[in-house]
Amino acid sequence: MKKQVFSFYKALGEDAAAESARFNLYFPEGYDMLSMDAETEADFVSENPRVNRALLHALFAGQMMSKHAQKRLISAKHSEAFGHFAQAELGTLKQEQVFLALLNTQLELISWEVVFVGTLTEVSASPREIFQRALHKNAYAMIIAHNHPSGKVQPSAADRLFTRRLHELGQLLGLPLLDAFIVTKDAYWSRVEEEGPFEESDFA
CATH class of the missing domain: 3.40.140.10 (Cytidine Deaminase, domain 2)
Structure with missing residues (x-):
């Protein structure tokens, strides 16, 4: 997930290293995005509203698809x-x-x-x-x-x-x-x- 997050910020022209480091403070390795509470989501989005909201939507969708795929395969x-x-x-x-x-x-x-x-x-x-x-x-x-x-x-x-x-x-x-x-x-x-x-x- 770290590489995906870094690439996401870089593709949008953000300071990928700094933004990725901030992301890791909120969501350390192994964090289940599907268990995220509303307060954590709000705090993280407030750091960079437009970009971080899009990132969370993408990661949430990815984990949902992964869990669904594992159940089927x-x-x-x-x-x-x-x-x-x-x-x-x-x-x-x-x-x-x-x-x-x-x-x-x-x-x-x-x-x-x-x-x-x-x-x-x-x-x-x-x-x-x-x-x-x-x-x-x-x-x-x-x-x-x-x-x-x-x-x-x-x-x-x-x-x-x-x-x-x-x-x-x-x-x-x-x-x-x-x-x-x-x-x-x-x-x-x-x-x-x-x-x-x-x-x-x-x-x-």
């Missing part, structure tokens, strides 16, 4: 859309990270969060932590995704074992694992796309 029936989404989110990360997508009964995204961060080449993930988060959010199902900084998109033996454990626990808890993704900067791998839906025989 996560579906077990549309793995390609999720694969590209996960690739955009994780593909360029320098450390291996595991992200968890939690879904409701309509297969809409209700949570997308990092659950583990590893070294350059490996990550140590706990199924217990994953299911704790899923149950806390009252999720219906889940999808797991992690990146390979090495650029190799194919799953390792450890990746397959981890997916197997998540599937088995999900079956026991009634919280199914719908798919498992691996992403790099240039590609993604989907367990369901490459090998078909999970079946008990897969893990015999």
Whole structure:
């Protein structure tokens, strides 16, 4: 968002550095524009009424569109859309990270969060932590995704074992694992796309 704000002020001929610094005082990194109260909005707009009002409208609209798009794209029936989404989110990360997508009964995204961060080449993930988060959010199902900084998109033996454990626990808890993704900067791998839906025989 910082780059967008800077570019916005610069395009309008404002002192982009000064205006961006002021913006960051009101809205630090990670601030949810949709939760902004009327007093904060009024104070910020008063700093530069014409420009700041337009900026807030643009950022608010952007966050609304982003949230709407995220709800639509996560579906077990549309793995390609999720694969590209996960690739955009994780593909360029320098450390291996595991992200968890939690879904409701309509297969809409209700949570997308990092659950583990590893070294350059490996990550140590706990199924217990994953299911704790899923149950806390009252999720219906889940999808797991992690990146390979090495650029190799194919799953390792450890990746397959981890997916197997998540599937088995999900079956026991009634919280199914719908798919498992691996992403790099240039590609993604989907367990369901490459090998078909999970079946008990897969893990015999």
